[in-house]
Amino acid sequence: MELKIAVLPGDGIGPEISAQGVDVMTAVCEKFGHKVEYKYAICGADAIDKVGDPFPEETFKICMESDAVLFSAVGDPKFDNDPTAKVRPEQGLLAMRKKLGLFANIRPVETFDCLIHKSPLKDELVRGADFICIRELTGGMYFGEKYQDNEKAYDTNAYTRPEIERILEVAYQYALRRRKHLTVVDKANVLASSRLWRQVAKEVAEKYPEVETDYMFVDNAAMRMIQDPKFFDVMVTENTFGDILTDEGSCITGSMGLLPSASTGEHTPVFEPIHGSWPQAKGLNIANPLAQILSVAMLFEYFNLTEEGKLIREAVNASLDADVRTPEIQVEGGARYGTKEVGAWIVNYIRTH
Numbered sequence: 064m065e066l067k068i069a070v071l072p073g074d075g076i077g078p079e080i081s082a083q084g085v086d087v088m089t090a091v092c093e094k095f096g097h098k099v100e101y102k103y104a105i106c107g108a109d110a111i112d113k114v115g116d117p118f119p120e121e122t123f124k125i126c127m128e129s130d131a132v133l134f135s136a137v138g139d140p141k142f143d144n145d146p147t148a149k150v151r152p153e154q155g156l157l158a159m160r161k162k163l164g165l166f167a168n169i170r171p172v173e174t175f176d177c178l179i180h181k182s183p184l185k186d187e188l189v190r191g192a193d194f195i196c197i198r199e200l201t202g203g204m205y206f207g208e209k210y211q212d213n214e215k216a217y218d219t220n221a222y223t224r225p226e227i228e229r230i231l232e233v234a235y236q237y238a239l240r241r242r243k244h245l246t247v248v249d250k251a252n253v254l255a256s257s258r259l260w261r262q263v264a265k266e267v268a269e270k271y272p273e274v275e276t277d278y279m280f281v282d283n284a285a286m287r288m289i290q291d292p293k294f295f296d297v298m299v300t301e302n303t304f305g306d307i308l309t310d311e312g313s314c315i316t317g318s319m320g321l322l323p324s325a326s327t328g329e330h331t332p333v334f335e336p337i338h339g340s341w342p343q344a345k346g347l348n349i350a351n352p353l354a355q356i357l358s359v360a361m362l363f364e365y366f367n368l369t370e371e372g373k374l375i376r377e378a379v380n381a382s383l384d385a386d387v388r389t390p391e392i393q394v395e396g397g398a399r400y401g402t403k404e405v406g407a408w409i410v411n412y413i414r415t416h
């Protein structure tokens with residue numbers, strides 16, 4: 064296969080983990096005989112500094128002309144502490160989602176046995192938890208009409224039937240390939256937008272009798288996720304609820320630095336770690352590259368290159384078993400490995416297996 068990849072390293076630790084993702088991708092392509100071509104593009108604070116726009120037109124063009132985007136992270140504290148800043152790095156991420164029509168954000172929540180002790184939950188609750196949160200990504204309050212003056216402000220949580228239908232279809236496709244259990248998360252006891260979600264969900268559910276569908280209010284879902292995370296298989300929800308629940312999901316596994324994600328929709332799909340730009344670690348060679356490397360696995364799997372994805376997952380597990388780990392997950396007394404060393408170990412594993 065020939066793959067054209069747009070690489071968007073972004074800010075903070077982004078460029079360091081991006082380099083490891085690219086090396087792994089190259090090694091896998093060499094091994095399986097795929098041709099890959101990379102085009103680098105700027106985004107986030109880096110792009111604001113360079114051209115005054117966190118998602119410049121040129122970057123958009125490169126994304127549109129590629130088969131997939133390998134994205135790392137955006138964000139810089141100099142903008143967080145400046146309420147007068149007119150443009151922010153995060154706007155680049157939102158612009159990318161909107162312009163590429165990335166309405167489906169796929170966030171797997173999986174555990175790694177060797178990291179379960181890092182979970183704030185009891186071992187027996189979290190061991191074996193494995194679910195996917197499908198978050199609607201281009202609608203709701205993030206993009207609805209907004210207003211703000213000194214006395215009043217609002218964000219509109221608007222959804223249309225087609226927007227709800229298409230994300231539910233994605234969720235059912237995942238449920239069919241997994242344990243056939245879908246939980247639709249909403250707040251239909253209070254919100255009109257949620258009542259439309261539930262109404263549409265009930266209609267779509269009839270097309271999938273082999274999937275067990277249940278409906279849960281978001282407050283209850285937040286509670287259930289920490290009381291009984293193994294209850295969930297596939298969960299689908301709107302943009303804002305999904306933002307909150309996926310942060311909760313990522314930390315209950317103890318593996319925040321290991322979780323990748325995919326955003327798919329109308330145009331080029333984007334693959335990225337779920338963690339942020341960790342500006343304090345920039346340039347220190349301590350950031351964990353595994354979430355980025357696993358997002359490369361998701362990228363291959365998206366194109367049905369399952370063996371390629373499997374080899375990356377196997378290499379990641381082998382690195383953890385061999386205690387080749389970045390400092391935040393290293394075992395006591397274990398050797399010190401940096402971002403580059405972990406990446407190089409995985410590349411070597413791929414070449415030799």
Ligand code: IPM
Nearest residue numbers: 138153154156157305306309
């Ligand atoms: C996420 C992030 C973004 C969001 C921010 C950085 C705009 O929290 O991807 O979950 O709120 O969607």
Ligand code: MG
Nearest residue numbers: 306307309310
């Ligand atoms: Mg978030």
